[in-house]
Amino acid sequence: MQLTSSSIGRKILMAITGQAMVLFAVVHLLGNSSIFGWLNGGINAYAEHLHSMPLPIIIGFRLALLAMVCVHIWFGIQLTIENRGGRPQQYAVKSTQKATFASENMIWTGSLLALFLVYHLAHFTFQVVNPETAALKNLVPLHNEMVPNVLGMVVAGFKNFFVSFIYAGAMVALFLHLSHGIQSFFQTMGWSCDKSQPILVKLGTLVALGLFLGYATIPLTIFAGILKG
Amino acid sequence: MSDHKTMTLTLIVWRQKKANDPGKFETYTAKNITEHHSFLEMLDCVNEDLIHTGKDPIVFDHDCREGICGMCSQVINGAPHGGQDRTTVCQLHMRKFKDGDTIYIEPWRARAFPIIRDLIVDRSALDKIIQAGGYTSCHTGGVADGNAILIPKPVADEAMDAAECVGCGACVAGCPNGSAMLFTGAKVSQLAILPQGKGEAATRVKNMTNTMTECGFGNCSNHYECMAACPKGINVKFIARMNREFIKALIV
Numbered sequence: 001m002q003l004t005s006s007s008i009g010r011k012i013l014m015a016i017t018g019q020a021m022v023l024f025a026v027v028h029l030l031g032n033s034s035i036f037g038w039l040n041g042g043i044n045a046y047a048e049h050l051h052s053m054p055l056p057i058i059i060g061f062r063l064a065l066l067a068m069v070c071v072h073i074w075f076g077i078q079l080t081i082e083n084r085g086g087r088p089q090q091y092a093v094k095s096t097q098k099a100t101f102a103s104e105n106m107i108w109t110g111s112l113l114a115l116f117l118v119y120h121l122a123h124f125t126f127q128v129v130n131p132e133t134a135a136l137k138n139l140v141p142l143h144n145e146m147v148p149n150v151l152g153m154v155v156a157g158f159k160n161f162f163v164s165f166i167y168a169g170a171m172v173a174l175f176l177h178l179s180h181g182i183q184s185f186f187q188t189m190g191w192s193c194d195k196s197q198p199i200l201v202k203l204g205t206l207v208a209l210g211l212f213l214g215y216a217t218i219p220l221t222i223f224a225g226i227l228k229g
Numbered sequence: 230m231s232d233h234k235t236m237t238l239t240l241i242v243w244r245q246k247k248a249n250d251p252g253k254f255e256t257y258t259a260k261n262i263t264e265h266h267s268f269l270e271m272l273d274c275v276n277e278d279l280i281h282t283g284k285d286p287i288v289f290d291h292d293c294r295e296g297i298c299g300m301c302s303q304v305i306n307g308a309p310h311g312g313q314d315r316t317t318v319c320q321l322h323m324r325k326f327k328d329g330d331t332i333y334i335e336p337w338r339a340r341a342f343p344i345i346r347d348l349i350v351d352r353s354a355l356d357k358i359i360q361a362g363g364y365t366s367c368h369t370g371g372v373a374d375g376n377a378i379l380i381p382k383p384v385a386d387e388a389m390d391a392a393e394c395v396g397c398g399a400c401v402a403g404c405p406n407g408s409a410m411l412f413t414g415a416k417v418s419q420l421a422i423l424p425q426g427k428g429e430a431a432t433r434v435k436n437m438t439n440t441m442t443e444c445g446f447g448n449c450s451n452h453y454e455c456m457a458a459c460p461k462g463i464n465v466k467f468i469a470r471m472n473r474e475f476i477k478a479l480i481v
C-alpha cells in the first residue's frame with residue numbers, strides 16, 4: 001500500500017494526522033478559554049455541554065483522536081529512524097542554512113508532547129493526579145443542576161508551581177513543534193508554491209504562537225492569582 | 230594581472246583511499262593563491278605541490294569547470310558547493326576567502342552516495358531514479374512540426390526552471406536526511422508540467438520515488454536545506470508539485 005509504505009505516502013499520513021490535531025488544539029483552546037468567563041457558567045458549563053453529548057459521539061471522537069496520535073507517533077518514529085540513517089557520517093563543520101531548531105528537533109518536541117499528553121489526560125480527563133480535587137467528585141450547582149467542578153480542579157492544579165511549569169513548558173514544545181509542522185503540512189500536501197511557501201512558514205509560526213500564548217495564559221494567570229476559582 | 234597579492238590557506242581535506250577505507254582529514258597548505266583562482270584551480274596548485282613531493286594528489290570530480298555539468302562536488306566548510314548563491318564549486322572563486330583562512334573540504338555525505346575516493350562519491354543512484362521514470366514514451370516517426378503541440382510560454386518557463394537541475398547531488402549532500410526529493414521533484418516536474426509528460430505522470434512519480442527509497446535516500450522533512458545548497462536555484466515548489474503528482478497518482 002503506497003500510503004503506508006512509500007516515502008511521500010507516509011509523510012502525507014504525518015501531515016494529515018498532524019493537521020487534524022492542530023485543528024483539535026484550536027477548538028480545544030477556544031473551549032478552554034471559557035474559563036475566562038465569556039460563556040455563561042464558565043468552563044463548568046462548557047465541560048457539561050461536552051459531556052452531555054451522546055455517548056457514541058464522545059467515544060467515537062476520542063477513538064478518532066487516539067488513532068491520529070498513534071499514526072502520527074508510529075510514522076514519526078519510523079521516518080526519523082530512516083532519516084537519521086540517510087547521512088551516516090556528519091560533516092566536520094555544521095553550516096545550517098534553512099533548517100531551524102524546531103525543524104531539527106521535531107522528534108524531541110513531539111516526544112515531550114506525547115509525555116505531556118499522558119500527564120494531561122491523567123490530570124484532567126481521568127483525574128487521578130489529585131483525586132481530592134477531581135471535578136467528578138466535587139459537584140457544584142449550575143443552572144439548577146449539580147455539575148462537576150472543572151474550574152475548581154483546574155485552579156487547584158495550576159496553583160501548584162510545578163504543575164503550571166509543566167503545562168507552560170509543554171506549550172513551548174507545542175510552539176516549536178507547530179512552528180515547523182503547520183507549514184510542513186502545506187508543503188507535503190503540495191498546497192504551496194514559491195510565492196505562498198514563505199508566507200505559510202510565517203503564518204504557521206503565527207498560529208503556533210497564538211496557541212502557545214492562549215494555552216500558557218491559563219496556568220500563568222491562575223498561578224499569578226489573576227484568575228481565581 | 231593587476232595585483233600580485235597572494236594568499237596562504239590551510240586546507241583540511243578528507244582523504245580516503247577506497248570505498249571501505251575509514252578515511253581521515255589531512256592538513257595541507259595552499260600557497261601563492263590569488264583571488265582570481267577558482268576553487269578547483271587552487272586545488273590544482275595544491276595537487277601540483279603534492280605530486281612534486283611524491284604524494285598522492287587530492288582526487289576530486291570535475292568536468293566543464295564552467296558551472297553547467299554538475300560534476301564538481303565538494304562540501305566546503307559544511308556547505309555543498311561552498312554556499313555561494315547559485316554557484317558550483319568550479320565557479321567559486323578565491324576572492325571569497327581571505328589570507329590565512331582555514332578551509333574544510335569534504336565529499337558529499339549521504340548513505341546513497343558511497344565514497345569512491347577522497348572527494349569523489351558514486352552518484353549513480355541519481356541515474357537509477359532517472360531510469361525509473363525520467364522519460365516519455367512516444368512513437369518516433371518523421372520530425373514533428375515545431376509548434377504541433379502548443380505550450381503556453383509560462384508553462385514552458387516553469388518546465389525549464391525544473392529542467393535547470395544538473396544532477397549534481399548537492400541537494401542530497403545538504404539534506405540532513407540525505408534525501409533526494411529536490412532532485413526527484415525537479416525531474417518529475419519538468420515532465421509532468423508539459424503535455425508530452427502527462428500520459429505517464431502517475432507511474433512516473435510512483436516509480437521514481439520508490440527507486441529513491443530503494444537507493445537509500447532518506448525522506449523529506451521540509452528543512453529546505455536542499456534549496457539553499459542547489460547551485461541552480463531549484464525551488465522546493467517542485468517538491469510540493471511532486472507531492473501533488475503523488476496524491477493524484479494515489480487517487481486516480
Ligand code: SF4
Pocket residue numbers: 299393394395396397398399400401411412415455458459460461462463
Ligand atoms: S536539484 Fe539542484 S542541487 Fe539537486 S541535483 Fe539538481 S542542480 Fe544539484
Ligand code: FES
Pocket residue numbers: 290291292293294295296297298299300301317318319320
Ligand atoms: S565542473 Fe561542471 S559544473 Fe562544476
